[in-house]
Amino acid sequence: MDVNIELFLPEIIVTIFAFAIMAADLLMASGERKSLARIGIIGSLIAVIIIAINSEIRGITLFGFFVQDSVAVFFKVLFLLTGMLILYMAQEYEEKIKQFKGEFYMLILFAVLAMMFLASSNDFISLYVSLEFLAVTLYILACYTKEESASVEAGLKYLVTGALASGFLLYGITYLYGATGSTEFSQIANVINGKDVSGFLAIGLMLVVIGLTFKIASIPFHVWAPDIYQGAPTPITAFLAAGSKAAGFVILMRVMFTALGSIRPHWVFFISVISALTLLFGNLAAMPQKNIKRMLAYASIGSAGYLLMGIAAASQLGSGAIMFYLFTYLFAIAGVFLAIVIFYNSEGSDGIDAYTGLSRRSPILAATLFIGLLSLAGVPPLGGFIAKLYLIAAVVKEGLLWLAVVGVLMAIAAMYYFLLVIKRIYLWQPKIDTPIKVSLINKALLYGINTSTLVLGIYPGPFTEWVMRIANVLFLK
Amino acid sequence: MIPLSHYLLLSLALFSIGVAGVLLRRSIIIVLMSLELIFNSINLSLVAFAHFLQSMTGRVFVVFTITVAAAEVAVGLAILVAVYRRRKTVYVEELNEMKH
Numbered sequence: 226m227d228v229n230i231e232l233f234l235p236e237i238i239v240t241i242f243a244f245a246i247m248a249a250d251l252l253m254a255s256g257e258r259k260s261l262a263r264i265g266i267i268g269s270l271i272a273v274i275i276i277a278i279n280s281e282i283r284g285i286t287l288f289g290f291f292v293q294d295s296v297a298v299f300f301k302v303l304f305l306l307t308g309m310l311i312l313y314m315a316q317e318y319e320e321k322i323k324q325f326k327g328e329f330y331m332l333i334l335f336a337v338l339a340m341m342f343l344a345s346s347n348d349f350i351s352l353y354v355s356l357e358f359l360a361v362t363l364y365i366l367a368c369y370t371k372e373e374s375a376s377v378e379a380g381l382k383y384l385v386t387g388a389l390a391s392g393f394l395l396y397g398i399t400y401l402y403g404a405t406g407s408t409e410f411s412q413i414a415n416v417i418n419g420k421d422v423s424g425f426l427a428i429g430l431m432l433v434v435i436g437l438t439f440k441i442a443s444i445p446f447h448v449w450a451p452d453i454y455q456g457a458p459t460p461i462t463a464f465l466a467a468g469s470k471a472a473g474f475v476i477l478m479r480v481m482f483t484a485l486g487s488i489r490p491h492w493v494f495f496i497s498v499i500s501a502l503t504l505l506f507g508n509l510a511a512m513p514q515k516n517i518k519r520m521l522a523y524a525s526i527g528s529a530g531y532l533l534m535g536i537a538a539a540s541q542l543g544s545g546a547i548m549f550y551l552f553t554y555l556f557a558i559a560g561v562f563l564a565i566v567i568f569y570n571s572e573g574s575d576g577i578d579a580y581t582g583l584s585r586r587s588p589i590l591a592a593t594l595f596i597g598l599l600s601l602a603g604v605p606p607l608g609g610f611i612a613k614l615y616l617i618a619a620v621v622k623e624g625l626l627w628l629a630v631v632g633v634l635m636a637i638a639a640m641y642y643f644l645l646v647i648k649r650i651y652l653w654q655p656k657i658d659t660p661i662k663v664s665l666i667n668k669a670l671l672y673g674i675n676t677s678t679l680v681l682g683i684y685p686g687p688f689t690e691w692v693m694r695i696a697n698v699l700f701l702k
Numbered sequence: 703m704i705p706l707s708h709y710l711l712l713s714l715a716l717f718s719i720g721v722a723g724v725l726l727r728r729s730i731i732i733v734l735m736s737l738e739l740i741f742n743s744i745n746l747s748l749v750a751f752a753h754f755l756q757s758m759t760g761r762v763f764v765v766f767t768i769t770v771a772a773a774e775v776a777v778g779l780a781i782l783v784a785v786y787r788r789r790k791t792v793y794v795e796e797l798n799e800m801k802h
Binding site for chain 1: 717720721724730733734737740741743744747748751755757759760762763766767770773774777778781782784785788789797799800
């Protein structure tokens with residue numbers, strides 16, 4: 226038997242803790258459910274520690290389905306970190322969900338588990354199964370507030386578009402399998418290396434890319450994002466923005482670089498066009514939005530466009546930049562959405578006009594939105610700026626100047642709509658003056674997240690070197 | 703013996719009918735049925751490829767896709783029931799609460 230348990234020990238820990246939450250939920254009174262989130266956070270922490278201890282163990286196991294390399298390790302830590310922040314956010318949001326059950330936390334942990342398996346997938350079969358595992362948990366989470374008709378509507382739309390997209394992905398995988406006779410990434414790479422691109426391979430490649438655009442919310446499967454971001458419970462929106470997108474990019478990197486890297490000249494134009502269209506659509510459509518979650522949905526479509534620039538570059542610099550971008554993106558999203566949750570708990574509204582004069586009512590929430598939104602827009606000296614700079618540098622280096630120009634122009638557009646919100650928060654007079662209470666632990670967390678965004682922007686050196694070293698693994702033959 | 707292209711054309715036809723059904727039909731129940739059609743067309747081409755390539759992988763893959771599609775439809779129908787309870791409709795064009 227080709228099973229090396231050491232390699233997937235973190236996944237086992239997360240599974241055990243997810244089931245522990247389910248069991249504990251049956252025993253606890255409904256008032257004590259917040260401690261379930263703590264169980265989840267402790268489980269994620271233990272998994273991170275195990276990954277850190279075992280970080281030197283590498284290899285392929287489970288009959289070639291599962292690979293543990295430094296890219297997988299990086300993304301697993303990222304996903305567990307996302308999971309911890311989302312569990313904390315969910316616990317803040319809990320009172321807003323009527324008929325709340327502990328399975329909410331369990332499903333979040335299962336989604337993290339699915340993302341971890343995705344980061345380690347080394348075969349189209351394991352990729353597909355973990356992708357659907359993630360998708361099914363997210364469908365349930367998106368419509369968890371059953372009594373709100375917006376939430377169930379969001380869940381249904383998410384399911385229909387998601388299933389359609391996975392149909393495209395699977396049909397593409399079928400053709401790749403037909404062209405190469407294998408579903409394992411490295412074997413596919415061996416078969417197609419140095420050969421002409423056949424019709425089957427071209428069809429498969431195109432359908433796989435189109436199918437994967439659903440997870441990252443880019444054109445042509447971007448239509449779900451605004452409705453689902455707006456309708457889903459806010460912690461789940463943050464999870465979709467930070468976690469699901471990162472999961473989409475780790476498999477995109479594996480498929481495009483590991484399996485199909487040798488035929489890059491045939492797909493680089495296709496990806497570049499998708500990237501440019503996504504950048505234009507996301508950033509321009511974000512401008513007239515009146516709901517902050519919906520605006521962030523369009524902004525997140527725009528971010529997918531930036532991240533696709535790194536895929537189009539298909540270089541060490543490009544994939545390092547993707548990882549750095551996702552890391553800064555996580556902190557920006559976590560800060561902004563935690564602020565939105567706290568604001569919603571006190572005001573009951575997600576409309577942008579409700580944020581008028583927020584700086585007079587709660588300086589810390591205003592400062593978090595200021596730093597988070599500007600980091601998303603890519604303003605120096607914040608983390609998001611360095612990330613965008615690296616992505617643009619990566620495409621310039623590969624000679625895709627036109628794409629870089631689109632990227633720079635859309636960064637300016639992003640600055641415009643985020644600055645409109647910030648102007649409202651800082652320069653306008655609030656209608657009501659009552660201060661918004663922020664608990665001490667929330668304050669500490671918000672300060673921590675803001676400091677991370679600042680540190681990643683001011684002193685990115687060691688961190689970028691680290692991600693570039695990790696990215697190297699994808700291009701070793 | 704029936705050549706590979708026949709299987710692939712049949713699968714493509716079923717896939718196209720499925721996609722058209724998802725995009726054009728009003729009732730969500732028919733949309734979910736069309737999704738099933740898409741997955742079955744994929745299963746057909748997977749098995750055809752596996753047969754002509756003399757490889758086991760495709761056959762194993764089909765078992766996985768059938769299982770996953772069943773799980774997905776189970777969740778889909780549950781969500782549909784929740785939508786119906788809340789909105790008293792199963793028609794796509796009436797689900798447009800968040801346009802603004």
